[in-house]
Amino acid sequence: MRKETKYVSYLDYEGQYKGIFGWIFSTDHKRLGLLYLYAIALFFFVGAILGLTMRVELATPGETIMKAQAYNGVFTVHGVIMIFMVVIPGLSAVFGNFFLPLMIGAKDVAFPKLNRLTWWILIAGSILAIASQFLREGPPDTGWTFYAPYSTKTGTSVIIATTAAFVLGFASILTGLNFIVTIHRLRAPGMKFFNMPLFPWALYAASWIQLLATPVVGITLVMLIFERLFGIGFFNPDLGGDPILFQHLFWIYSHPAVYIMILPAMGVITEVIPTFCQRRIYGYKAIAISSLAIAAVGFFVWGHHMYTSGMSEQARWFFSLLTFIVAVPSAIKVFNWIATMYRGSINLQAPFLYALFFIFLFIIGGTTGLILGAVAPNVQVHDTSFVVAHFHYIIFGGMGFAFFSGLHYWFPKMYGRMYNLKAANWGAIILFIGFNLLYFPQFIIGYQGMPRRYYDYLPQFQWAQTISLIGGIILFIGFFVMVGNLVRGAKKGAIAPANPWNGTTLEWTVPSPPPVENFDEDPIIKSDPYDYK
Amino acid sequence: MSQHENHAFEHRDDEAKKLGMWLFIFTELLLFGGLFLVYSIFRSQYPDSFHEGSLELSVTIGAINTIILLVSSASVAVALTAIQKNNTKLSMQMLLLTVFLAAAFLVNKYFEWGAKFHHGLYPGSELMQLLDRGHHLYFSLYFFMTGLHALHIIIGMILLLISYFKVKAGKVKMDDFMHLENAALYWHLVDLIWIFLFPLMYLIS
Amino acid sequence: MSEHTHHITPYKTLGIILVVLFFFTFLTIEITSIHLGALTVTVALLIAGVKGFLVLSYFMHLKHESLLLKILVAMVFVLFALIVLITFIDYAFR
Ligand SMILES: [Cu+2]
Numbered sequence: 001m002r003k004e005t006k007y008v009s010y011l012d013y014e015g016q017y018k019g020i021f022g023w024i025f026s027t028d029h030k031r032l033g034l035l036y037l038y039a040i041a042l043f044f045f046v047g048a049i050l051g052l053t054m055r056v057e058l059a060t061p062g063e064t065i066m067k068a069q070a071y072n073g074v075f076t077v078h079g080v081i082m083i084f085m086v087v088i089p090g091l092s093a094v095f096g097n098f099f100l101p102l103m104i105g106a107k108d109v110a111f112p113k114l115n116r117l118t119w120w121i122l123i124a125g126s127i128l129a130i131a132s133q134f135l136r137e138g139p140p141d142t143g144w145t146f147y148a149p150y151s152t153k154t155g156t157s158v159i160i161a162t163t164a165a166f167v168l169g170f171a172s173i174l175t176g177l178n179f180i181v182t183i184h185r186l187r188a189p190g191m192k193f194f195n196m197p198l199f200p201w202a203l204y205a206a207s208w209i210q211l212l213a214t215p216v217v218g219i220t221l222v223m224l225i226f227e228r229l230f231g232i233g234f235f236n237p238d239l240g241g242d243p244i245l246f247q248h249l250f251w252i253y254s255h256p257a258v259y260i261m262i263l264p265a266m267g268v269i270t271e272v273i274p275t276f277c278q279r280r281i282y283g284y285k286a287i288a289i290s291s292l293a294i295a296a297v298g299f300f301v302w303g304h305h306m307y308t309s310g311m312s313e314q315a316r317w318f319f320s321l322l323t324f325i326v327a328v329p330s331a332i333k334v335f336n337w338i339a340t341m342y343r344g345s346i347n348l349q350a351p352f353l354y355a356l357f358f359i360f361l362f363i364i365g366g367t368t369g370l371i372l373g374a375v376a377p378n379v380q381v382h383d384t385s386f387v388v389a390h391f392h393y394i395i396f397g398g399m400g401f402a403f404f405s406g407l408h409y410w411f412p413k414m415y416g417r418m419y420n421l422k423a424a425n426w427g428a429i430i431l432f433i434g435f436n437l438l439y440f441p442q443f444i445i446g447y448q449g450m451p452r453r454y455y456d457y458l459p460q461f462q463w464a465q466t467i468s469l470i471g472g473i474i475l476f477i478g479f480f481v482m483v484g485n486l487v488r489g490a491k492k493g494a495i496a497p498a499n500p501w502n503g504t505t506l507e508w509t510v511p512s513p514p515p516v517e518n519f520d521e522d523p524i525i526k527s528d529p530y531d532y533k
Numbered sequence: 534m535s536q537h538e539n540h541a542f543e544h545r546d547d548e549a550k551k552l553g554m555w556l557f558i559f560t561e562l563l564l565f566g567g568l569f570l571v572y573s574i575f576r577s578q579y580p581d582s583f584h585e586g587s588l589e590l591s592v593t594i595g596a597i598n599t600i601i602l603l604v605s606s607a608s609v610a611v612a613l614t615a616i617q618k619n620n621t622k623l624s625m626q627m628l629l630l631t632v633f634l635a636a637a638f639l640v641n642k643y644f645e646w647g648a649k650f651h652h653g654l655y656p657g658s659e660l661m662q663l664l665d666r667g668h669h670l671y672f673s674l675y676f677f678m679t680g681l682h683a684l685h686i687i688i689g690m691i692l693l694l695i696s697y698f699k700v701k702a703g704k705v706k707m708d709d710f711m712h713l714e715n716a717a718l719y720w721h722l723v724d725l726i727w728i729f730l731f732p733l734m735y736l737i738s
Numbered sequence: 739m740s741e742h743t744h745h746i747t748p749y750k751t752l753g754i755i756l757v758v759l760f761f762f763t764f765l766t767i768e769i770t771s772i773h774l775g776a777l778t779v780t781v782a783l784l785i786a787g788v789k790g791f792l793v794l795s796y797f798m799h800l801k802h803e804s805l806l807l808k809i810l811v812a813m814v815f816v817l818f819a820l821i822v823l824i825t826f827i828d829y830a831f832r
Contacts, residue, residue, distance in 0.1 A: 110549045177556045184806075185549040211556055212817060215564035223571070223677065230657035232673040233666070234571065240666025245574055248825055249567060299817065300824055312831035318824070555807060559814045566818045573822060574829055592767060599763050607756040610747065610797045617746045721798045728789045732782040736770040 007515040009416065027112035030514060032119055033098030040086055040094060043126060047081040050074050055472040058465045061457055071455035072141035077133055079144025080161060084168045085126050087399050088257060091264035093175055095406050096203045098414060100179060102507035102514060103197050105188025105523040110181035118174040125167030132160035143453060148235030148246040152227050159228055162221040169214045176210030179203050190525040197505045197529040198287050202267025205291040209256045217253030220246065244309050251302035259298045261395065263291055265402030266333055269355045272409050273337050275503040276352035277344025280530045283336040290329035297326040304373050308382045316375050323373035330366060334359060350424035354405035357432045361397025365390060368443065386446025389439045397435060404482065411486065412496030416513040419489025427485060431478035437471025505529050547711045554715040558722050565726050568678050572733060575670045582667020587735060594645050595735035598638050599727065605634035606724040609717045619707040621700060628697040631720065635690045642683055675734055682726055689723045692716040745802035755796045762789050
């Protein structure tokens with residue numbers, strides 16, 4: 001099979017190091033992309049198990065399988081793993097690393113060695129984060145937000161967890177830096193910014209957020225660590241500090257962080273939809289510019305997480321206004337995706353199915369986000385499971401389903417083999433059903449007053465928690481169907497052609513899996529990356 | 534890994550390295566930016582304490598350190614110009630001078646901090662806990678910001694020393710000086726931050 | 739060598755800039771020692787801004803860099819200024 005071709009794929013290449021070292025010491029962006037994929041899949045599995053543990057605890061009112069303090073630890077760890085180790089590196093580190101150079105006609109990223117170092121930093125940070133669970137002080141119980149002043153006082157291992165977040169942030173910064181330089185310097189001759197496919201555009205916008213927002217939370221976490229170590233009072237009101245200031249600094253990063261995850265997700269969807277409709281993307285420039293607009297405006301809406309914190313009235317309406325403005329470019333993208341489908345010849349395969357589910361879930365997540373962005377309803381549902389449902393619709397329903405979409409879309413390119421198409425569709429459908437069963441009831445009981453982060457609840461919420469548990473179990477079945485199918489495909493699937501979906505972007509012009517140096521000769525750059533003639 | 538190094542595409546891209554350094558400088562600016570934000574908030578809340586706090590610092594030591602950093606910034610710029618003009622010797626001398634000035638800055642800082650420590654004023658001390666809130670915050674910020682800045686001085690010194698040895702070994706030379714240029718950029722950043730730290734900590738009263 | 743991208747700053751320019759920076763340092767110490775009230779902060783930050791501009795333009799060669807880089811640097815400072823400003827929407831009215 002592969003002997004017949006005269007190229008050496010990146011999977012078979014034998015460099016200076018052999019075996020596993022050929023992977024973990026590799027600077028090949030494609031190998032690093034797969035390393036990220038495996039690491040993040042593992043973290044996701046751990047985080048998902050913790051999530052399921054919470055659902056089991058909530059199966060009945062009162063103590064079911066754990067005590068309140070254990071529950072506090074579980075939701076904190078679930079949040080830290082899922083946010084800092086899964087969704088923030090997720091799409092950009094996995095698909096960005098693998099496909100950014102391929103899509104812009106480059107042979108690697110700008111700084112391959114830095115890229116390798118970044119993966120190691122991510123692993124180091126992850127080890128720290130996981131270690132914080134097993135220390136004598138007990139797992140941190142602050143929630144992933146580390147809100148002061150509680151985080152300055154609690155006896156649990158907050159310092160290790162915040163150090164982990166700092167280190168993981170550093171990895172995120174370096175990924176962003178690498179991508180920005182790559183896009184500026186390594187585009188193939190003839191490819192201008194407006195000839196780039198839209199996934200690189202989305203990565204470019206997200207990279208700027210990674211670069212500019214992460215340092216702010218970094219220094220905030222260091223201040224928190226020093227506050228704990230030396231009794232400094234930056235955020236502790238007893239010492240003159242201001243806990244609301246911590247919230248400001250935290251959300252100055254953590255709101256834009258939502259766009260670090262969702263922009264590349266939108267980028268993936270923007271690649272999948274034209275390919276499976278065989279139609280030129282509708283409004284190329286509008287989508288490209290809206291990515292930058294989301295990144296820019298997204299920097300100034302952080303206060304919508306703080307309406308009930310005691311922030312001034314003027315700040316509340318200001319942040320509310322800007323939150324509504326930032327919804328506009330997101331909506332533009334949704335309209336463009338749907339317009340692209342109009343009169344397209346649709347090929348209903350798993351990547352496209354996931355993309356459709358993404359749009360559906362993202363619309364629910366986005367519109368409930370507007371409910372939360374308006375001050376009056378926010379005060380009503382703040383810190384209830386309404387919020388939990390909202391951000392799971394965005395992060396999991398949005399970013400997660402886009403990840404699955406991208407995974408099924410690019411799988412044949414990454415592994416050179418194809419998975420079972422029918423099983424993939426079933427996996428998508430089961431995941432979709434499980435997801436909605438799990439999270440939609442939380443909107444309802446959140447609206448009725450079910451607080452988030454409680455291990456106990458009133459009996460009147462029992463019905464919803466039961467549905468959610470069932471949804472969670474179905475979700476897990478969906479995972480096993482999806483992952484089982486993909487693993488089987490990677491091992492025994494049929495050999496995939498170079499361009500199984502009839503895509504037009506550059507990654508489909510090279511063999512599957514791509515050769516070590518991607519392009520043997522300079523790729524031909526079309527002025528329109530989505531030319532389906 | 535070496536798998537690319539044998540291949541033709543591994544060409545040198547100085548512009549990419551420079552852009553990468555600038556982007557890293559952006560992250561440093563926002564790292565300190567977060568602290569300047571905290572400073573400005575607390576200063577607006579406790580103007581009198583910040584005023585009194587700044588009177589406790591010696592303007593003379595601060596001014597001397599400002600001059601030291603300005604000269605070192607100029608000397609590293611001269612080192613870069615020298616290497617571009619193929620004057621390796623001058624470049625090495627200037628790099629050494631810069632590192633020496635950086636060390637002088639740290640010695641100064643050591644005595645400045647030492648005096649504070651001597652009076653029982655340091656993070657975590659009993660005196661710090663007894664201060665009123667504004668003073669407590671002022672000195673917390675003072676130690677935190679100048680401490681972080683001093684850490685950057687040390688990192689900068691290491692980078693400059695590496696550059697020095699690269700110039701000495703002939704690896705940094707007239708037509709390949711990106712390492713020196715980036716180390717110099719980093720050093721200017723350290724100077725740039727001090728330019729704002731100095732008036733905010735020592736002067737404004 | 740890539741002459742077209744690397745402008746070599748003459749020794750003389752560097753010397754002049756250093757002297758100017760000395761001058762502004764002296765000026766800011768003198769001005770802040772007289773009592774101007776709230777104006778002191780403005781003046782001190784203004785002078786620091788000028789000094790920073792000189793360091794960026796000449797020592798860091800921004801003057802001879804591409805327009806793109808200049809815009810990016812400006813963008814970072816504007817971003818920071820906006821973040822401070824917006825945070826004060828909260829603190830100024832609380
Ligand atoms: Cu937000």
